[in-house]
Amino acid sequence: MTGPRISVVVPTRDRPDRLAVCLAALEDQDATDLEIVVVDDASRDARAVADVVARAPRARLVAGAGRGPAAARNAGVRAARAPVVCFTDDDCEPVPGWARALAARIADGAEAAAGPTRNGRPDSVLAAASQTIASHLAEAGVDPVTQRMRFAPTSNLACRADVCRAVPFDERYPLAAGEDRDWCERLTGAGHALVFVPSALVRHHQVLSPTGFWRQQVRYGRGGYRFHTDARRHDRPGRGGPRLESPGFYTGLLRRGFAAGPRAGLLVGVAQVATAWGMGLEAAGSIIPGRRTGPAA
Template identity: 40%
Template sequence: MNARTFGATQTSGARDEAATGDGMLFDIAVVVPTYRRPAMLETCLNALAAQDFDATRYEIVVCDDGPDDATRAAVEQLALRVAGRGPAVRYVPVSDTQGPAAARNAGWRAARSPLIAFTDDDTVADPHWLTAGAAALATGADAASGRIVMPLPDDPTDYELDASGLARAEFATANAFVRRARLATMGGFDERFTSAWREDSDLQFAVLQAGGRIVHAPDAVVVHPVRPARWGVSLSQQKKSQFEALLYRKHPALYRQRIDARPPLRYYAIVASLLCGVAAALAGNVALSAAALLLWCGLTSAFCVARLRHTRRDLGHVAEMAWTSTLIPFLSIYWRLRGALRYKVFFL
């Protein structure tokens, strides 16, 4: 991988004079991983360039996980627009698509700052975001988690409601601040987390297990709109369940304390009841088969109703919930067990 520097970073005279003794040129770097969403990225970068932090003291590092001309152009345009008066802007293409964990590693390693701020390419940072995050780390903390605001409509879809759970996360890389030295000591993010799932919890747990301190920075705010999703998107999301096994293998106690204290018993019951019904039918036990299939129908219906309880009730959404509720338990368990095999851990 290599880095390209645009616009604002070319006016480096004053910044070179301000370089610290350890070779750092800035106080803090904002690392933004991205993947072929130039319009969203442009909105994100505009907010980052408008921070109330001293513009000569921070840089923006965009890590392109799947480099394309449109993304590079969006970064270059911002760099040219803020040249001489805004923050330094850098473009770091990641040669092979590896996921957000690898992209963030490329970003903080390319940064020239002792403090690293992480956000996503579809967020909009409050103007005071960077100042508040840097202040949180100034207390001596190793890392800080900011506040994520996810606006929802009055009648959200199941996907929107589920995605809004990010706003309640203890530590999410959509809004996090970490000392570069701590990242270097731990080796950064575990790049086996190839999807945007649990790589931030893994970093959080690694900091805690190393004796580090993580604080909350409620004044460091980013708005994270829920993006539109295709019909049935919850099915493809089940693939992320394999990374639950990886996180559990690395941090079993913290996983049970902070993520999930028990296996998804409802899913296992749904899967077991259907398999039992089919097996009984093949064995010619009509009564047992009927009872098991009736139980499967009841459990699946209850799961569907639970998903609809606080979400939209239009015909299309109800149909989506009915269809996906029949498949989610099977897909989720499949990917959990596949992850357990892949990462060689007993994980149900």
């Protein structure tokens, strides 16, 4: 009996209801040779998570250590049995052909592939603004000829399993902030191709309050500061300090935000303030004795 051709790794923590929707979407994938590896990263109600996973025929559960999504993804990769590993998040809903489209692109020669992630809550301007920022960061750098990318979020990503094991996620990133950018830069820096697959769509169902939105963007700023200042660890000389994107990047980001509506555009601007604040907090914690609160906390 042959094993699965595609393993989907889903880290989760304290969101069994959202996980159930994600697993239902993964069960609907049209790739028949697919397994789902759910890594419970120390949920408070582990039984609720286990019950959700038990109702998904293609899913199995792996216990995480509560060390964050980077460590949880690495645990999922270690447990995966297929030669291609896909990643998505527990608040995401991949469309039926998602896994097959990513795996096909890897079969064509790419070491890694990623598709677009779109807002799954059109009624929420906060979710629309948050997704606009993440999507622009990923898609603004896509080469129109080769479709190569510099960055893709782990909400919608696939990689050869052997490459995943050779280039693991850095577990010194304890939260969902910066660890995906770090991984993508190390992946592409090692000469591996990360390509864009427009048909591999994922819908992202973020539930955000105004406070939650602000905290999310501050967290991204803290993770971004760690990503930039940790550049020396990855043999990238001369890139050890924070750097901004080009002016055109921010112009395009604001344009994309306002295309989603005036309130979304304003929130995209607010998010840049929150991100800068987070970078400042992390910088202060790094250089002032007694102020360190943990990396990207």
